Amino acid sequence: MLLSDTLTPAGHGQLGKIISPLSLSPSFSSRPLRYAVLGAGFAGLSVTWHLLKKSPKEKEMRIDIYDEVGIGGGASGISGGLLHPYSPKAKLLWRGAECWKESLMLLNVAEAAARLSGVDDSDDSFIVRRRGILRPAANTKNLIVLTDNAQNYDASCRIETIDEDTAQKLVPKIHVPFNPAFYMPEAVNVHPLRYLQALFLACQNVVNESSTSSHGQKELYLHKKSVQNLLELEGEYDAVIICLGAKADMLPELSGRLPLRTCRGVIAHLQLPANIREEYPDYAPSILSDAWLAIQGSRSLYMGSTWEWKSRNSNPNVSVDEASKALQELLPKVSAFYPAIKDWTFTKANAGLRAMPPLTAHGSLPLLGCVNYFVGENVAGKYWLFGGLGSRGLLYHAWLGNLMAQAVISCNEQLIPSELTAWKNINR
Known part of the structure; x- marks a missing residue:
């Protein structure tokens, strides 16, 4: 009971x-x-x-x-939900392959429970969105690391090296400033x-x-x-x-x-206005770079995240001033790889206080x-x-x-x- x-x-x-x-x-x-x-x-x-x-x-x-x-x-509950086992500064994260597989299993458990209860899992109410993650390099140093990752990936979450033309077939209007880009087709976007x-x-x-x-x-x-x-x-x-x-x-x-070090992060919610007909393709992946876009549907996405170190503010609500500062920080980073973000409209923002662990060997x-x-x-x-x-x-x-x-x-x-x-x- x-x-x-x-x-x-x-x-x-x-x-x-x-x-x-x-x-x-x-x-x-x-x-x-x-x-x-x-x-x-x-x-x-x-x-x-x-x-x-x-x-x-x-x-x-x-x-x-x-x-x-x-x-x-x-x-x-307000995190971006982009799940893959790699670090931007190394190959696989510590025990990344084991953690990756176990997380996928638990996601399946949750999806099965939702289906059993009759919960709708359409594209606009998904628990797990299986469209992969596209990763353009943010700079030349990042490109070297990502290239190394692509040559030494775990078989359960492969990394494909693709040129800008191929990337644009996945995400129209994507810009790859440091060719090539890297695509993880098995990576997923979770609605936390x-x-x-x-x-x-x-x-x-x-x-x-x-x-x-x-x-x-x-x-x-x-x-x-x-x-x-x-x-x-x-x-x-x-x-x-x-x-x-x-x-x-x-x-x-x-x-x-x-x-532990605390870090407050703001995530912005954006939508395509009604007068914009060209939607984000249903098949297209989410995008991870210096900032990230977690795609929620053809006309909705989350953009993040900021890093306010030493904050003690755990309030999920975001003031107008804090939201404005977050947009000023995030939009230039996103525009570098997805210029079409200028067509999207900000709707609201949420924030969370993360507990960041110390760096070890x-x-x-x-x-x-x-x-x-x-x-x-x-x-x-x-x-x-x-x-x-x-x-x-x-x-x-x-x-x-x-x-x-x-x-x-x-x-x-x-x-x-x-x-x-x-x-x-x-x-x-």
Whole structure:
């Protein structure tokens, strides 16, 4: 049975339906395994899904998700959604091939849950848009790196080197200032909010299926509230998994102890006005360069993103002044490879606060691990951190969410690669 004390955000079809609140008060001694997941973005919902799927079938379990805004209400829900396993400064990202494949699997799970519920997946309400990503080089240095990538790509996400004429057949009016361009046909464009809503729906389905099986029943609650400090959860849960992104540093127990830099990014929404007949082709890919265009349909796209370092502003709303500054920064970058952007009209902007991890020998890696030491040595439960996904949350969330769930269930941090827990040795 699915249990929730809030609403899911308004969405398409049944993704936005109201779930009636129920109340259970099992005694502490007879309760099932209880886990708290703080945050309902990429990290939080991936961990929730994998906790439900990886936990022993015979064991009863309850998961409480805490997020003051709701599903996808933070930076995850407004991100660009361009998914591929490569870095602009290196070949494959750290564990890029594994993360890429795991993310595609979780996207399929979400799409299947949406179809089962009858949610429309037409081109203007997609969860995953499979049109590839076109990547013009932004400068000569970038061209060298991208050329190297194209010669050493992973077979599951190939890179094709194409000239400007071929690029213009994919995207009419595209400009390739540094020939050639690079096309990733298997790369995808994800609508983050619809994806997260559908993934939550998939979690609900697992819970509902458990109520009709002979195995242990699973329960899931979504609490539309914030947790002000970790100790207020002390004694309530077998484990608390902190998936709050930039807001993790705002918890008093972790404040100033995480090697994260915050960065606010503004994403602009643009549409073709009614008097412009020539639309963006339905088959055409999204575009990634010094700035990016995430295509939402033939007459709608997202453009991003800005980088305001050290910001503490997590408000998704964007003022007129902030939007104007973002357009002044983004439009010249986009015009360099897509001059036709001048025909599009700005409609609105959203912003998110990203938690950017430190640079290591393996690249900028997320922060994972048990953080009991930071909360207090005598805490009764286990506290875990899954954060610092930065601008690559969509790539990292699925594979690392799987590892985190297994580590939590087994109470074994050794299941997490040491590269992701090494930050604790420096910050104790």
